Amino acid sequence: MSISNLKQKKSRITIFNEPVICRFCSHDVFIPYEVNVNVEQPGIGVRHARDIAICQHCGEVKLFGDPSYYDAEKDxxxxxxxxxxxxxxxxKIKILLYVGKRNNDKITSFINKLIQVLSIEVENMSDLQGGVLLQIKLSSLNEMQTIRFIIIDTAKRMNITIKDLTIK
Structure with missing residues (x-):
């Protein structure tokens, strides 16, 4: 399978069943591309195809080739x-959170940070006794544990207490 036959979508790529790993961040989610470059003397117009994949975590470009081959002995x-x-x-995520003295600016900042980091969509926000119940939707390639970590970490950094976090 040539890289040009690979879909330009988030994926994991293997070469002889070994995963392609980013050398900078050690993640393995890439979008593959085929690029054409002029590597000959200027003006000749000879182009060569190069296979690249862009790491979806850090943006590093991984250059690799397709070592597929024909085995004449086995035809x-x-x-x-x-x-x-x-x-x-x-x-679907429900977050019950407290911010001490009810501070709408802090809650708005928290929601905006989640929108920025996770691209969430707020479905509903309702006031409870001293807290806020936030219901959000999210479409993501991330696993549930990663999403949970991001939400809790964001709340800690903003001095927001999460009393309950449900992800379904």
């Missing part, structure tokens, strides 16, 4: 590249 073509598309999961 079989050995495919080296495989792509495993990542499915987008949909989550």
């Amino acid at each position: 079989n073509f050995i495919w080296a590249l495989n792509q495993h598309l990542l499915s987008v999961r949909k989550y």
Whole structure:
């Protein structure tokens, strides 16, 4: 399978069943591309295809080739590249939070930070005795544990107490 046959979507790529890993952040989620570059003398117009993948965590570009080959002895073509598309999961999240003295600016900042980091969509926000119940929707490639960590970490950094966090 040539890289040009791979879909330009978030995925995990393997070469001979070994995952392609980012050398900077050690993550393995990439979007593959085929690029054409002029590597000959200027004016000749000879272009060569290069295979790249962009890390979806840090943005590093990984340059690699397709080592697939034809095995004449077995009369079989050995495919080296495989792509495993990542499915987008949909989550419904309920957060019961407290901010001490009811501070709408702090809650708004918290929501805006979650929108920025996770691209959440607020479904409902209701006041409870001394707290706020926040109901949000989220579509993400991230696992539930990662989303939970991001929400809790964001709240801690903003001095917001989460009393209950439910992700379904």
